[in-house]
Amino acid sequence: MTTKRKQLGVGAIAGALGLLALLGIFGLITVYSGGYNVAATEDHSAFGRWALSTTMTNSIEARAPADEPPTFTAAMARAGAGEYKAMCQHCHGGPGIDRAGWAKGMLPQPPHLTEAAAHWEPNEIFWILDHGIKSSGMPAFGPSHSDEDLWNLTAFVTGLPGMTQAEYEALGGSNGHDGGHSH
Ligand code: HEC
Structure with a gap:
């Protein structure tokens, strides 16, 4: 037995x-x-999509800083808006504004943040901007930007859901950095 x-x-x-x-x-x-196709024109399997997005969500939730985020002010959001139009709009679009044509050839597709930003806490958005998302095309802005810049961007991004196109266009000038280049 x-x-x-x-x-x-x-x-x-x-x-x-x-x-x-x-x-x-x-x-x-x-x-x-060489059997695996790395082409961005070929979508992941349903399992691959689920595994990648679940890994991403849990990884970010586990790593985002736990301390209270700063209190966001209108001046912070205005400063962030200029940066957003210069560095993010071509991939993520804006209220009433589509992504650049070439961004539609990316896999995964950069989401419209007017919806996606509502799924994240401010600290998680800050972490995403600071560190980027590996193998997705989402760059890390921490190596090239101060925490102050990143919090300004975070202040702006948390306000994107519900923002109208007119409000968006009125913030931070219409062509990127105040008085700066127009990408
Ligand atoms: C070259 C294109 C590109 C640029 C530039 C870019 N992103 Fe992204 N971003 C992506 C991609 C791709 C993802 C990942 C999508 C996924 O896997 O779900 C992403 C993800 C995100 C997410 C998480 C949203 C989600 O739910 O998936 C946030 C927030 C974000 N980006 C904000 C920004 C901000 C703010 C900037 C500018 C400072 C920026 N991104 C610049 C491509 C880009």
Whole structure:
């Protein structure tokens, strides 16, 4: 009775190890054979999409700073608006404003933040801007911008859901940085 159970246990472990080895071999074949299509014109499988977006959400929620965000002011949002139009609008669009044509060739597609920004806490948006999102095309702005710039952008982005096109156009000039270049 007990020996039979022991044999069953050993069999299950051997089976599991065999399966793991097989998965490892398939993994290496995928890496080396060129069989996996990296083309951005070919969408992920439903499983791949789910795995990537769930990994992203949980990773950001686990890493976003826990301290209180600063109190956002209208001046911060105005400063952030100019940066947004210069650095983000071509990928993410704006209220009533579409993404650049080439951004539609990206996979994953940069979401319209007028909707997506509502899913994130201010600290999570700050973390996303600071660190970017690996293998998605979302750049990290932390290496090139101060925390103050990133909080200004965060203040602006948290106000995007519900913002009208007229409000958007009135903020931060119509062509990027105040008095600056027009991308
Ligand atoms: C080159 C294109 C590109 C630029 C420029 C860019 N982003 Fe992104 N952004 C992306 C992509 C791609 C994603 C990831 C989409 C995904 O995987 O869901 C993303 C994700 C995000 C997200 C998370 C939204 C979500 O729910 O997926 C936020 C917030 C964001 N970007 C804000 C910004 C801001 C603010 C700027 C400018 C400072 C900016 N991005 C510049 C491409 C871009």
